[in-house]
Structure formats: structure tokens, C-alpha cells
Amino acid sequence: MTRQLDYQTIHEIFARFRAAEPEPKGELEHVNAYTLLVAVALSAQATDKGVNKATRALFGIADTPEKMLALGEEGLIEHIKTIGLYRNKAKNVMKMSRILVDDYGGEVPSSRAALESLPGVGRKTANVVLNMWFHHPAQAVDTHIFRFGNRSGVAVGKDVAAVERAIEDHVPAEFQQHAHHWMILHGRYVCTARKPKCAACLIRDLCAFEEKNLD
Incomplete structure (x- = not known):
């Protein structure tokens, strides 16, 4: 070593x-904390370039958890099916969006513990959001x-x-x-x-x- x-x-x-x-700057395209969170979650085992290509149109119509829930899982899949593990990621994004709406008033929490409790969000994803959006030295x-x-x-x-x-x-x-x-x-x-x-x-x-x- x-x-x-x-x-x-x-x-x-x-x-x-x-x-x-x-x-x-990070290379994942986003317009707010929620789209950053979704983009980072989608980027697991995928390239930033591939995620950006899939999310440009998606974030144009679903840039909040409420809009994502309205789009629905199948609608989400249509946008992200070029990304690896897209079915499981779509399920997690929908579950995450529901929790954000029900428990956090549609806002992305600034706590690592709260972020890591969301479906599909691990420590790395939480740290990216904390660093890029909330400016924590994570x-x-x-x-x-x-x-x-x-x-x-x-x-x-x-x-x-x-x-x-x-x-x-x-x-x-x-x-x-x-x-x-x-x-x-x-x-x-x-x-x-x-x-x-x-x-x-x-x-x-x-x-x-x-x-x-x-x-």
C-alpha cells in the first residue's frame, strides 16, 4: 500500500x-435538492453522462417529489430505462418521493441520518447531497x-x-x-x-x- x-x-x-x-463542480445535472438526490441515486453503477442524458427530459416534468409521484413508476421507467438497474431504481425513487412528501413536506432533509433512511440512498449519495446542495464538508x-x-x-x-x-x-x-x-x-x-x-x-x-x- x-x-x-x-x-x-x-x-x-x-x-x-x-x-x-x-x-x-459535480457533473450530474440538477435544478434543486430533489433532482440532485434523484440523479445521485440513479448514478449508482452508471455514468454521470448516461444519467444526465436520461434525466434532462425527466426533470423538465418531474422536478419535485409530488410531480414524480404524479408521473408514476411506469412513467419514470420510460425516462430511465437506459440506466442500469432501472426497475429497482424506479421503485426506490417512488418510495423516496412518497416519504419526502409524507414526512418532510416535500423537502429534502439536510441530515445525513435522514437522507440515509431513504430508499436507495446510501452514505455516498447522502454525502454528495450534503456537500453539493447544503455545502457541508462531506x-x-x-x-x-x-x-x-x-x-x-x-x-x-x-x-x-x-x-x-x-x-x-x-x-x-x-x-x-x-x-x-x-x-x-x-x-x-x-x-x-x-x-x-x-x-x-x-x-x-x-x-x-x-x-x-x-x-
Whole structure:
């Protein structure tokens, strides 16, 4: 396993990320907290690009839980059937929407525990919503962040929960709000799984990865 980097090195890494992209954005399209929640739930085992393609028309007619319930499960399926596991996801979205209407007045709660209690919403989905909509310094660890964190030495851990804790423990507070966006974008486009673009990486001199691809 790659060694955990020290505080000063991690600070410099995120300072460079911030200089290159001061306000990183998530790539899932949404218009409010509810559509963000639905989009993130739909994105499990699917690409953001694929989810966006399916939800553009959907969110034009169902951007609140009340409108989603009016659309109905079969109507929802017609919009998302290009997304993997769409039938199960449709059931969860409908159940989630019903709970939001009945228990939360149609509003998305800002509590991690409340979010995680919703059907189809796990810790990662809750953290994305908390970070992107409610501006909490929550860290949503996906496959890109897990790979980058361990490979670079920024956040070393054997599982997702350990990497999330490592980000919270080792990334300086001033970078916590945007940390997961910088990491996911870097992991998605530069620190890729099969052939990382180390020659073009702005932190290659700081990264602890010993098998750098400098072709």
C-alpha cells in the first residue's frame, strides 16, 4: 500500500488543485435538492453522462417529489430505462418521493441520518447531497477517489469508509468543502485506472505512486 503523505505535501497538492480549478463542480445535472438526490441515486453503477442524458427530459416534468409521484413508476421507467438497474431504481425513487412528501413536506432533509433512511440512498449519495446542495464538508468516496487517494498517498485506506476518514483527517480544513470534487475529477480524467496520465499530472512530483506512467 502507498504511504500516507504528510500534511505539507497534501496542502500543496490541494493548493495546486484550487489554483487550477477554484470552484470545481459535480457533473450530474440538477435544478434543486430533489433532482440532485434523484440523479445521485440513479448514478449508482452508471455514468454521470448516461444519467444526465436520461434525466434532462425527466426533470423538465418531474422536478419535485409530488410531480414524480404524479408521473408514476411506469412513467419514470420510460425516462430511465437506459440506466442500469432501472426497475429497482424506479421503485426506490417512488418510495423516496412518497416519504419526502409524507414526512418532510416535500423537502429534502439536510441530515445525513435522514437522507440515509431513504430508499436507495446510501452514505455516498447522502454525502454528495450534503456537500453539493447544503455545502457541508462531506466526503463522498467513489471508485475514482478511492483509487486516487490510495495511489497518490493523499488518503490511504483499505475500504471506502477508511478513505473517507483519511480525507477528513489529512486534508486541511480550508480544502474540505471541495476536496471530493477535486479528487473525483482528477481520478476520472488524469489518474485513470488502467493508464494514468502521469506525464500531464500537475501533482506528479508530490504523488507517492511509484509506478508512474510518464510516456
